[in-house]
Amino acid sequence: MRTLNLPAALHLASLAAALAVLVIALHAGRAAGGPANQEFQAKLNYCETCHGPSAQGFRGYFAMPRLAGQHPQYIENELRAFIERRRKNPVMFSVAHTLKPTLVSALATHFEKLNPPPYGGAPRAGAAFGKEIFEQGLPEDNVPACFACHGLKAEGRGQIPRLAGQLYWYIIKVLTNWSNERGQGAPDISAIMLPTTHNLTRAQVEALAAYLSSLR
Amino acid sequence: MKRIVTKLALLTIVSCVAGPLLASETVPVKNCTWCHGPSGQGYSNAPRLAGQQELYLDAQLMNFRTHVRDNPYSRDFMWNAVVHVDEDMAHGFASYFASLPPEAANDGNRDLVASGRNIFEFGVPEANIAACIVCHGPNGEGVRGIPRLGGLSYFYLKRRLEEWAEGYSPAAEPMPKVARSLSGRDIEALASYLSFLEYGAER
Numbered sequence: 001m002r003t004l005n006l007p008a009a010l011h012l013a014s015l016a017a018a019l020a021v022l023v024i025a026l027h028a029g030r031a032a033g034g035p036a037n038q039e040f041q042a043k044l045n046y047c048e049t050c051h052g053p054s055a056q057g058f059r060g061y062f063a064m065p066r067l068a069g070q071h072p073q074y075i076e077n078e079l080r081a082f083i084e085r086r087r088k089n090p091v092m093f094s095v096a097h098t099l100k101p102t103l104v105s106a107l108a109t110h111f112e113k114l115n116p117p118p119y120g121g122a123p124r125a126g127a128a129f130g131k132e133i134f135e136q137g138l139p140e141d142n143v144p145a146c147f148a149c150h151g152l153k154a155e156g157r158g159q160i161p162r163l164a165g166q167l168y169w170y171i172i173k174v175l176t177n178w179s180n181e182r183g184q185g186a187p188d189i190s191a192i193m194l195p196t197t198h199n200l201t202r203a204q205v206e207a208l209a210a211y212l213s214s215l216r
Numbered sequence: 217m218k219r220i221v222t223k224l225a226l227l228t229i230v231s232c233v234a235g236p237l238l239a240s241e242t243v244p245v246k247n248c249t250w251c252h253g254p255s256g257q258g259y260s261n262a263p264r265l266a267g268q269q270e271l272y273l274d275a276q277l278m279n280f281r282t283h284v285r286d287n288p289y290s291r292d293f294m295w296n297a298v299v300h301v302d303e304d305m306a307h308g309f310a311s312y313f314a315s316l317p318p319e320a321a322n323d324g325n326r327d328l329v330a331s332g333r334n335i336f337e338f339g340v341p342e343a344n345i346a347a348c349i350v351c352h353g354p355n356g357e358g359v360r361g362i363p364r365l366g367g368l369s370y371f372y373l374k375r376r377l378e379e380w381a382e383g384y385s386p387a388a389e390p391m392p393k394v395a396r397s398l399s400g401r402d403i404e405a406l407a408s409y410l411s412f413l414e415y416g417a418e419r
Contacts, residue, residue: 046344046397049390050351060351061359091338091347098341 040106043099047107054116063169068116072108074161077189079104086188088181122168122213126203130211133204142199146208149192154215159189164215171209175200243308247297256316260323260371261289267318271361273310277301279385287376287384320367324408332409335402345397346390348406356413366413373407 047067052058057066067075081087082096099107134154137145149160156162163171174181178197182190200208249255251262258264265273279285280294281301301309324332336356339347348365352358356366365373379385380395398406 042344045393046341046346049346049393053389058351060362061353061357062350064350091350094338094347095341 040103043103044107044110052119054114055111056116057119057167057170059119059121059167059169063167063173065170066119066166067111068114069155069162069165070108070111071156071158071160071162072105072112073159074156075108075111076104077159081182081188081190084186086182086184086186087190088184118165118213118216119167122210123206124210124214126207127210127214129204130207130209133208134211138199138204141201141204143196143204154212163212166212168209168213171212172205175205175208176202243305243312245309245312248309248313251293252313256313257319258321258369258372260369263372264318264321264368265313266316267367268314268364269358269360269362270310270314272358272363273313274306275361277306277309278303284387285385287379289375290385318364318367320414321369321411324370324411325404326408326412328405328408329412330409332405332407335406336409340402343397345402346394348394356410365410368410370407370411373410374403377403377406 048055050058050060050064051067052064055067057068058064078087079092079096079099082089082092085093133143134146134150135152137143146163147154150156150163151160154162154164156164175197178190178193182188183194248265252258252265253262256264256266258266276285277298280290280298283291283295285294298306335345336348336352339345348356351362352365353362356364358364377395377398380388380392381398383392386392395403
């Protein structure tokens with residue numbers, strides 16, 4: 001049986017403790033004020049200047065979409081579409097092409113976890129009709145049920161966007177402008193929405209927006 | 217001293233003179249036009265009201281009353297000027313001035329127009345400066361409670377941005393945040409560009 005060398009053991013223990021303190025301090029530094037975190041915070045502030053506190057969305061001259069609760073894969077796809085100009089938006093082009101990939105995934109993961117209430121202030125008229133379109137489609141008008149891809153609660157998944165709580169005015173802009181903004185130059189997954197957006201009337205779009213913008 | 221005299225003179229005018237109402241006026245706009253100009257076009261030190269967004273004007277009158285808008289000129293002049301302005305009168309002032317056609321101040325530095333326009337339309341993503349156009353519109357025309365900026369005077373625009381960066385009117389988010397991200401040169405460029413933007417200008 002080996003005998004315990006007490007002074008050596010104590011020495012080892014204090015070394016281990018010092019090491020632990022160092023590791024914790026380094027971690028804390030990164031979490032609280034390290035350069036990587038400062039860069040993330042600054043960029044997050046920048047995003048929320050337009051997309052609103054907690055990425056709730058914001059209605060300025062243009063409607064800035066809610067990013068809270070959105071899926072990282074969808075956000076990453078759209079940022080790439082802005083850069084490749086498949087999705088036409090001069091402001092987001094200049095935003096997207098200066099974003100580092102590591103920052104994109106950190107921001108997207110952050111936004112996914114946020115869950116502020118819907119932006120509010122939207123008309124509610126037609127919301128019941130909107131729910132009907134969302135859940136059953138408009139078979140006579142060649143419009144499939146939205147929930148089939150976007151989920152029963154409009155929660156989306158992966159590269160299919162969450163629509164629940166999205167801004168009323170943004171939904172209207174997107175659905176009435178699809179062929180001018182999406183899939184430019186090279187067709188991409190956005191092409192799936194093209195016939196549907198053409199077949200919806202303005203009143204149907206407004207009904208969908210009233211319904212979706214109220215969902216939590 | 218000179219400033220105090222000016223201030224007293226203005227206060228006297230504002231609080232004593234209720235000008236004779238014109239047939240078309242339902243509110244005493246003369247109380248405003250002494251400083252903001254006979255057709256609401258403003259001066260370097262008093263902003264253009266003509267063509268400003270109605271909801272914005274309305275909200276600002278209330279912000280002066282509640283002292284939410286607390287930059288030095290607001291505190292020194294507007295807080296007193298609106299003491300007797302109730303909500304109905306504020307609506308009246310707002311709709312009157314919003315209906316007047318604005319002219320552009322054209323008093324900025326022409327050499328900075330191109331860089332100001334670039335910041336206005338695209339922001340500076342590398343420096344986390346947001347693009348003004350998304351809220352204030354393609355011609356700086358504003359919408360609803362978001363103010364028109366196009367055609368306002370260089371001095372007014374510059375001072376407002378500086379004051380936000382200094383911490384005045386902190387409730388007007390996101391402007392304090394935006395203003396803090398701008399350099400002195402950015403502010404001069406933006407104020408210059410906007411001062412030349414014509415009302416309803418086609419691009």
